[in-house]
Amino acid sequence: xxKNWNPAEVPPKDEVKERLKQARxxxxxxxxxxxxxxxxxxxxxxxxxxxxxxxxxxKVIKNIDPRFFKVATMSAPTEDDLRRPFLYxxxxxxxxxxxxxxxxxxxxxxxxKECLEGNLEGEAYEKRIDSIRRFERQLTDNGYLLLKFFMxxxxxxxxSRMNRLLAQEDTxxxxxxxxxxxxEHYKKCRKVFNRYLNDTNVPASPWxxxxxxxxxxxxxxxLELMISGIETAIKNSSRSVPILQNVxxxxxxxxxxxxxxxxxxxTDEEYKEQLKKLQKKLGEMHNRLYRKRxxxxxxxxxxxxxxxxxxxxxxxEALDPRGFEVHPIASPEPHEKARHYxxxxxxxxxxxxxxxxxxxxxxxxxxxxxxxxxxxxNDWQRAYNEMNEFEKELSDWGAVIIKFWVQIDKDTQLARxxxxxxxxxxxxxxxxxxxxxxxxxxxxxxxxxxxLQKTSTEFAPWYILESVDKKYARIKALKIVIEQLEKVLD
Amino acid sequence: xxKNWNPAEVPPKDEVKERLKQARxxxxxxxxxxxxxxxxxxxxxxxxxxxxxxxxxxKVIKNIDPRFFKVATMSAPTEDDLRRPFLYxxxxxxxxxxxxxxxxxxxxxxxxKECLEGNLEGEAYEKRIDSIRRFERQLTDNGYLLLKFFMxxxxxxxxSRMNRLLAQEDTxxxxxxxxxxxxEHYKKCRKVFNRYLNDTNVPASPWxxxxxxxxxxxxxxxLELMISGIETAIKNSSRSVPILQNVxxxxxxxxxxxxxxxxxxxTDEEYKEQLKKLQKKLGEMHNRLYRKRxxxxxxxxxxxxxxxxxxxxxxxEALDPRGFEVHPIASPEPHEKARHYxxxxxxxxxxxxxxxxxxxxxxxxxxxxxxxxxxxxNDWQRAYNEMNEFEKELSDWGAVIIKFWVQIDKDTQLARxxxxxxxxxxxxxxxxxxxxxxxxxxxxxxxxxxxLQKTSTEFAPWYILESVDKKYARIKALKIVIEQLEKVLD
Numbered sequence: 001x002x003k004n005w006n007p008a009e010v011p012p013k014d015e016v017k018e019r020l021k022q023a024r025x026x027x028x029x030x031x032x033x034x035x036x037x038x039x040x041x042x043x044x045x046x047x048x049x050x051x052x053x054x055x056x057x058x059k060v061i062k063n064i065d066p067r068f069f070k071v072a073t074m075s076a077p078t079e080d081d082l083r084r085p086f087l088y089x090x091x092x093x094x095x096x097x098x099x100x101x102x103x104x105x106x107x108x109x110x111x112x113k114e115c116l117e118g119n120l121e122g123e124a125y126e127k128r129i130d131s132i133r134r135f136e137r138q139l140t141d142n143g144y145l146l147l148k149f150f151m152x153x154x155x156x157x158x159x160s161r162m163n164r165l166l167a168q169e170d171t172x173x174x175x176x177x178x179x180x181x182x183x184e185h186y187k188k189c190r191k192v193f194n195r196y197l198n199d200t201n202v203p204a205s206p207w208x209x210x211x212x213x214x215x216x217x218x219x220x221x222x223l224e225l226m227i228s229g230i231e232t233a234i235k236n237s238s239r240s241v242p243i244l245q246n247v248x249x250x251x252x253x254x255x256x257x258x259x260x261x262x263x264x265x266x267t268d269e270e271y272k273e274q275l276k277k278l279q280k281k282l283g284e285m286h287n288r289l290y291r292k293r294x295x296x297x298x299x300x301x302x303x304x305x306x307x308x309x310x311x312x313x314x315x316x317e318a319l320d321p322r323g324f325e326v327h328p329i330a331s332p333e334p335h336e337k338a339r340h341y342x343x344x345x346x347x348x349x350x351x352x353x354x355x356x357x358x359x360x361x362x363x364x365x366x367x368x369x370x371x372x373x374x375x376x377x378n379d380w381q382r383a384y385n386e387m388n389e390f391e392k393e394l395s396d397w398g399a400v401i402i403k404f405w406v407q408i409d410k411d412t413q414l415a416r417x418x419x420x421x422x423x424x425x426x427x428x429x430x431x432x433x434x435x436x437x438x439x440x441x442x443x444x445x446x447x448x449x450x451x452l453q454k455t456s457t458e459f460a461p462w463y464i465l466e467s468v469d470k471k472y473a474r475i476k477a478l479k480i481v482i483e484q485l486e487k488v489l490d
Numbered sequence: 491x492x493k494n495w496n497p498a499e500v501p502p503k504d505e506v507k508e509r510l511k512q513a514r515x516x517x518x519x520x521x522x523x524x525x526x527x528x529x530x531x532x533x534x535x536x537x538x539x540x541x542x543x544x545x546x547x548x549k550v551i552k553n554i555d556p557r558f559f560k561v562a563t564m565s566a567p568t569e570d571d572l573r574r575p576f577l578y579x580x581x582x583x584x585x586x587x588x589x590x591x592x593x594x595x596x597x598x599x600x601x602x603k604e605c606l607e608g609n610l611e612g613e614a615y616e617k618r619i620d621s622i623r624r625f626e627r628q629l630t631d632n633g634y635l636l637l638k639f640f641m642x643x644x645x646x647x648x649x650s651r652m653n654r655l656l657a658q659e660d661t662x663x664x665x666x667x668x669x670x671x672x673x674e675h676y677k678k679c680r681k682v683f684n685r686y687l688n689d690t691n692v693p694a695s696p697w698x699x700x701x702x703x704x705x706x707x708x709x710x711x712x713l714e715l716m717i718s719g720i721e722t723a724i725k726n727s728s729r730s731v732p733i734l735q736n737v738x739x740x741x742x743x744x745x746x747x748x749x750x751x752x753x754x755x756x757t758d759e760e761y762k763e764q765l766k767k768l769q770k771k772l773g774e775m776h777n778r779l780y781r782k783r784x785x786x787x788x789x790x791x792x793x794x795x796x797x798x799x800x801x802x803x804x805x806x807e808a809l810d811p812r813g814f815e816v817h818p819i820a821s822p823e824p825h826e827k828a829r830h831y832x833x834x835x836x837x838x839x840x841x842x843x844x845x846x847x848x849x850x851x852x853x854x855x856x857x858x859x860x861x862x863x864x865x866x867x868n869d870w871q872r873a874y875n876e877m878n879e880f881e882k883e884l885s886d887w888g889a890v891i892i893k894f895w896v897q898i899d900k901d902t903q904l905a906r907x908x909x910x911x912x913x914x915x916x917x918x919x920x921x922x923x924x925x926x927x928x929x930x931x932x933x934x935x936x937x938x939x940x941x942l943q944k945t946s947t948e949f950a951p952w953y954i955l956e957s958v959d960k961k962y963a964r965i966k967a968l969k970i971v972i973e974q975l976e977k978v979l980d
Contacts, residue, residue: 032918057811065799066806066816073812078570104812309555316556321547322563322594326556333823359557428522
């Protein structure tokens with residue numbers, strides 16, 4: 001896109017001035033429409049060093065109420081960032097509905113820099129591009145407007161701007177070593193930029209190359225593109241999005257009704273003996289995981305009263321408390337609901353070497369949210385693939401993902417509900433909602449079966465824990481966790 | 491406290507076993523009481539290297555449902571932490587109501603380490619102790635249970651534990667260089683620890699020295715102390731807390747009725763000319779602030795429709811978008827309401843060199859929360875001092891704090907409300923709540939006057955912006971900001 005790039009002719013000064021005036025007023029007006037339509041807008045500024053990204057953002061935001069935007073300057077990733085998946089620090093920054101986030105440099109800058117340093121080539125580069133495309137598509141599919149600007153100046157202009165900045169002590173610090181390097185290796189950089197722009201120029205979030213030699217003209221191009229982008233997005237706001245075909249290798253999973261529950265029991269003695277042995281083993285493994293910096297994600301879904309809590313405790317008892325975290329997932333808070341539904345899980349990812357245990361998960365999307373109508377049919381149907389993609393991202397990052405479905409039958413649930421109801425110490429565990437959910441057992445079973453079939457990928461398969469005898473389920477969980485961790489530790 | 495420390499005799503093995511059994515069951519039971527009484531519990535583990543902090547935490551949490559606690563391991567502060575006030579990274583970790591946070595090493599470790607490195611002495615040390623005491627008192631005054639354990643072992647025991655760990659490759663990484671240094675300089679360390687323990691041994695959050703030579707006995711001491719701490723805190727849960735006398739030097743502030751509004755106007759020409767000049771100047775200063783790493787906090791309070799938003803915009807227009815953030819403050823979200831009311835402001839503090847602008851602030855505590863009964867009388871009466879302490883902390887950190895009250899009269903407000911109501915583009919700015927608040931003008935005026943009198947400290951005084959003519963108020967705000975920044979830049 002940059003090679004042989006032919007910018008449009010710059011309009012006469014008066015015309016630019018007049019159109020700028022109109023565009024500024026229009027953007028100011030549109031911010032209320034954005035709020036009204038609950039449109040989240042992510043504006044990404046990429047481009048050459050000294051191309052004026054920062055000052056362009058500064059001009060754009062003058063037309064927006066400060067309550068409606070955030071500017072995020074993505075400097076070099078921190079040590080903490082480096083211990084999470086590549087996209088983590090960007091996902092953290094996505095705006096709430098009705099608001100803007102402006103990113104001064106983003107995933108393009110990081111990616112192309114790694115390329116230029118020779119640290120991202122061949123298959124690794126392709127994987128990166130894949131995950132960036134998925135990330136962007138997931139945003140736009142979920143109603144985000146993603147605007148991507150590349151600020152283009154030629155080598156001569158870059159040289160002269162940098163010289164101007166370097167000439168004064170007050171501004172010289174703004175020119176980084178990387179900027180200088182870029183200027184000296186302009187052609188090489190252009191090639192890498194060009195390839196990246198081509199590879200990520202997708203219909204739902206195309207690249208806009210901004211002719212940035214003239215600052216006012218650059219501002220005008222950006223404003224007009226933002227305006228048309230917003231207007232299009234508002235028109236699209238209630239459209240439904242195509243469901244994508246599955247591209248991931250799937251593992252086999254049974255239907256719930258075919259899960260044999262009978263006979264899956266342990267005596268107290270068997271249980272105690274095995275528990276002790278397995279917990280000891282897991283404890284030792286945790287140490288090695290930590291040192292090898294392998295992240296682990298264990299998720300629990302299952303019927304109410306199936307025994308998730310107790311099962312989780314038998315895992316955590318074995319672990320060093322400094323190296324794990326349990327995330328109980330309830331209904332989302334307002335600031336979570338106002339973002340991509342996976343945001344609250346992205347932001348809870350473990351550091352490498354750490355274990356995150358989720359007590360209920362993102363799969364709420366295709367269970368409770370589906371059945372209670374908290375999202376549209378298009379939303380939950382799309383979610384199977386989105387969650388597979390999310391887990392693929394985690395798996396590629398190096399994470400071990402272990403997903404448990406804790407299974408009991410309807411009679412066992414009734415017995416446990418009744419017991420909770422009659423036992424003052426356990427009453428807090430049972431709510432009217434539990435009883436209401438129970439009435440929908442068959443609908444849930446259907447939804448769970450569909451979920452198990454569609455999201456049991458080879459890299460993140462589901463495991464069924466037969467939990468009529470909770471002891472049996474706990475031992476099985478421990479064994480599976482140990483087995484999976486052994487694979488990566490050996 | 492450590493010198494001449496005489497631990498109690500260790501009870502016989504059988505007794506320890508029996509009491510442990512009871513204590514574990516009791517703690518398990520108490521977690522529901524904690525939830526019920528909405529008690530937040532912060533448990534701090536400090537102590538010698540190899541004294542078993544981590545493993546003690548591991549044992550305690552076995553008795554707690556993983557949904558009710560978090561363990562935070564405070565390793566060395568990150569670069570981001572270092573760019574905030576010292577207590578920032580601890581404040582971030584405080585638990586929600588009804589939950590536990592366990593800290594593996596905390597503000598004692600950081601502080602004593604700095605002492606031992608020779609970087610914290612004399613007045614600086616005393617300032618640090620002051621701010622730690624205030625921090626702890628603010629937690630306990632606001633209903634937190636703060637339990638502080640120091641795990642004590644003697645030099646011989648430490649040596650032998652460390653040798654055991656170092657003997658095996660699998661565990662040797664657990665002994666840090668600092669641990670080794672500590673062991674070699676045991677007496678020096680004990681002196682520093684001892685002084686710190688004495689300096690921070692306050693009635694509401696006393697230190698408990700745990701005899702940690704025997705692990706089961708250590709566990710028992712901790713469990714029993716936690717239990718009695720929790721039981722006491724529950725008994726205290728509806729008590730009111732003494733209001734403290736003011737200890738800060740105060741600046742003079744007028745009563746609102748004495749603020750002269752008439753004649754504070756600018757012509758369009760005066761306004762335009764001054765605006766341009768002042769914004770240019772502020773823009774240049776922003777650069778220098780950034781390089782000198784001075785943090786700036788600008789806060790806005792004022793009557794509805796007084797012109798806060800437009801005033802803020804005239805400031806932000808002048809700033810580099812990469813160096814400031816505007817925080818619009820609405821009513822707190824559930825996870826914010828479940829913590830100390832200053833938590834959501836602590837976590838929004840700027841990095842050094844950055845500017846944070848708050849559109850409404852912590853002063854909501856003594857205005858809307860006071861008048862609408864969202865907190866108790868004791869809460870808001872205590873808040874004046876708490877907010878002064880908070881700002882003192884920020885000021886000691888090096889922050890410039892500029893607090894604006896945007897003032898108009900009742901008639902002006904009515905005119906603006908009516909205008910908003912009649913103008914379709916502005917209707918979103920006016921709600922029923924605004925009209926309801928207007929009815930309480932006199933009560934608010936009384937509350938504001940009290941606030942201005944009690945929180946206009948020398949290090950963070952209030953400035954009144956007369957805003958019947960918004961242009962006048964904007965120019966005045968710019969001038970004050972520039973004037974205050976000049977003081978620290980020169």
